[in-house]
Amino acid sequence: MLRAHTVEEVRAAEAALMATVPEGTLMQRAAYGLANAVLDLLGGGYGRRVLLLVGPGHNGGDALYAGAVLARRGALVEAWLLSTTVHEAGLAALRTAGGRVGTPRAAVRFDVVVDGIVGIGGRPGLRDGAVEALAAAAGIPVVAVDTPSGVDVDSGATPGEHVEADLTVTFGTHKACHLLDPAALACGAVDLVDIGLDPFLPPAAIEALQPEDVAAMLSLPDPDGHKYTRGVVGIRAGSDAYPGAGLLSVAGAACGLAGMVRYDGDESVLDLVRAAHPEVVGPGRVQAWVVGSGSAAAAEPALRDALADDVPVVVDADALAFADLARGRDAVLTPHAGELSRMLGVDREEIEAEPLAHARAAADRYDAVVLLKGRHTVVARPGGRVRVTTTGTPWLATAGAGDVLGGLVGALLATGLDPFDAASVGSWLHGAAATLASQDGPIVAGDVAAALPDLIASLTAP
Numbered sequence: 001m002l003r004a005h006t007v008e009e010v011r012a013a014e015a016a017l018m019a020t021v022p023e024g025t026l027m028q029r030a031a032y033g034l035a036n037a038v039l040d041l042l043g044g045g046y047g048r049r050v051l052l053l054v055g056p057g058h059n060g061g062d063a064l065y066a067g068a069v070l071a072r073r074g075a076l077v078e079a080w081l082l083s084t085t086v087h088e089a090g091l092a093a094l095r096t097a098g099g100r101v102g103t104p105r106a107a108v109r110f111d112v113v114v115d116g117i118v119g120i121g122g123r124p125g126l127r128d129g130a131v132e133a134l135a136a137a138a139g140i141p142v143v144a145v146d147t148p149s150g151v152d153v154d155s156g157a158t159p160g161e162h163v164e165a166d167l168t169v170t171f172g173t174h175k176a177c178h179l180l181d182p183a184a185l186a187c188g189a190v191d192l193v194d195i196g197l198d199p200f201l202p203p204a205a206i207e208a209l210q211p212e213d214v215a216a217m218l219s220l221p222d223p224d225g226h227k228y229t230r231g232v233v234g235i236r237a238g239s240d241a242y243p244g245a246g247l248l249s250v251a252g253a254a255c256g257l258a259g260m261v262r263y264d265g266d267e268s269v270l271d272l273v274r275a276a277h278p279e280v281v282g283p284g285r286v287q288a289w290v291v292g293s294g295s296a297a298a299a300e301p302a303l304r305d306a307l308a309d310d311v312p313v314v315v316d317a318d319a320l321a322f323a324d325l326a327r328g329r330d331a332v333l334t335p336h337a338g339e340l341s342r343m344l345g346v347d348r349e350e351i352e353a354e355p356l357a358h359a360r361a362a363a364d365r366y367d368a369v370v371l372l373k374g375r376h377t378v379v380a381r382p383g384g385r386v387r388v389t390t391t392g393t394p395w396l397a398t399a400g401a402g403d404v405l406g407g408l409v410g411a412l413l414a415t416g417l418d419p420f421d422a423a424s425v426g427s428w429l430h431g432a433a434a435t436l437a438s439q440d441g442p443i444v445a446g447d448v449a450a451a452l453p454d455l456i457a458s459l460t461a462p
């Protein structure tokens with residue numbers, strides 16, 4: 001499991017760890033990790049030209065010490081000091097190693113820019129000197145130290161100007177900004193350097209599942225199981241006007257994880273469903289329902305009926321308008337930003353600017369698990385625990401992909417996962433299946449569903 005901690009938690013853990021090691025140890029660990037990441041990126045040190053953008057705090061200190069390591073490896077290192085104060089010991093180390101201090105100027109030629117302007121002590125936004133320095137170095141790959149300067153570290157928001165990094169090298173643990181958009185988008189790839197913080201960190205409120213976590217949560221068929229013990233998932237989606245929504249919800253549900261899929265909806269859609277998925281049967285008892293995609297006016301009665309069964313429910317698309325009915329129930333609400341905007345009465349732009357805060361607010365308001373779809377989908381449970389999905393590809397932003405996800409989460413609920421696990425595992429599989437199907441090329445929603453069995457097999461293979 002990948003975990004993200006708050007700045008306060010990191011500071012407390014850092015203080016506890018520092019009491020056990022000689023002074024300066026942590027900064028040295030951070031600086032060596034950073035220097036190694038830069039060497040990897042550049043394919044070596046000798047003759048490479050490295051620009052350090054240095055702010056007033058320890059983040060700048062990390063950059064200066066890493067610059068010293070790089071200078072000793074033969075790189076030509078120049079530091080631009082963007083503040084009246086600087087980490088003096090770091091600067092002395094850089095100078096001793098042969099690095100120099102320069103002045104911001106246009107048309108500079110460097111192989112990499114190291115952003116040591118601010119890290120976890122920074123306020124969002126950039127000050128003038130930093131903006132000008134970044135403009136002068138535009139077009140050069142950027143490695144951010146700990147966080148891209150200017151982002152809001154704990155919320156993942158980017159309310160002001162900020163660095164756009166190609167690589168972010170962080171220390172000890174991830175922070176929210178490394179996982180949650182829009183800040184995560186500014187991080188580029190993220191490297192975590194171990195500085196020994198782990199034993200001092202509390203449990204994290206924000207997590208991102210990894211393949212081994214997903215594999216451990218998938219239930220394999222019992223040797224003596226039968227289709228009913230494996231779970232039955234029911235779909236109430238699709239209509240005369242939107243038959244595809246029913247078909248795609250069924251396609252997601254029919255990934256093979258549950259023992260049976262039932263379709264309970266329009267006769268006309270049932271015929272299409274049977275033609276595409278002959279194994280799907282009609283209404284009956286289920287262990288989980290998926291309700292709402294392409295249901296139009298039928299969404300409300302369908303949701304009421306599903307809730308009357310007292311089994312977990314995925315509340316999708318048209319049914320989200322009636323999400324109040326599911327308050328406090330075993331439910332997964334699956335809005336995209338536009339749908340959540342209508343549910344909360346908040347502008348879509350505000351939701352996209354702070355998906356973490358809004359997914360949490362919605363989970364508390366509806367007392368249910370909320371899966372807020374996006375590039376990095378956010379799954380929140382009441383009380384603040386969150387899982388962020390980092391699998392996926394921009395090709396997944398295609399019509400009907402959400403229907404496949406709803407069906408898949410329903411199948412996972414039917415196998416017995418609780419709503420938080422079902423939603424986060426389903427979202428992880430959905431993104432990974434899209435990547436597998438896409439191979440960096442275009443896909444349609446049905447391709448994502450079709451890739452699920454192979455993906456699941458690759459995870460569960462002994």
Ligand SMILES: NC(=O)C1=CN([C@@H]2O[C@H](COP(=O)(O)OP(=O)(O)OC[C@H]3O[C@@H](n4cnc5c(N)ncnc54)[C@H](OP(=O)(O)O)[C@@H]3O)[C@@H](O)[C@H]2O)[C@@H](O)CC1
Nearest residue numbers: 014026027030056057058059118119120121122123125146
């Ligand atoms: N924790 C750990 O385990 C480890 C942490 N380590 C490292 O320490 C870093 C944290 O260092 P830090 O605490 O010195 O804060 P940092 O981010 O350098 O900035 C604070 C300074 O910036 C200023 N400032 C604020 N906003 C600004 C802005 N927008 N633009 C410009 N300036 C701004 C602010 O001053 P003021 O606002 O008062 O002007 C203050 O002086 C951390 O990210 C990691 O790299 C590792 O070495 C080892 C392990």
Ligand SMILES: Nc1ncnc2c1ncn2[C@@H]1O[C@H](COP(=O)(O)OP(=O)(O)O)[C@@H](O)[C@H]1O
Nearest residue numbers: 336373374375393394396397399400401402403
């Ligand atoms: N930029 C993106 N990168 C990766 N995945 C995305 C991106 N934008 C959207 N998605 C994913 O694509 C899917 C779209 O679902 P949704 O908006 O419900 O579409 P539809 O209603 O047509 O089914 C969601 O799973 C969402 O997380």
Ligand SMILES: [K+]
Nearest residue numbers: 115118145147
């Ligand atoms: K930084």
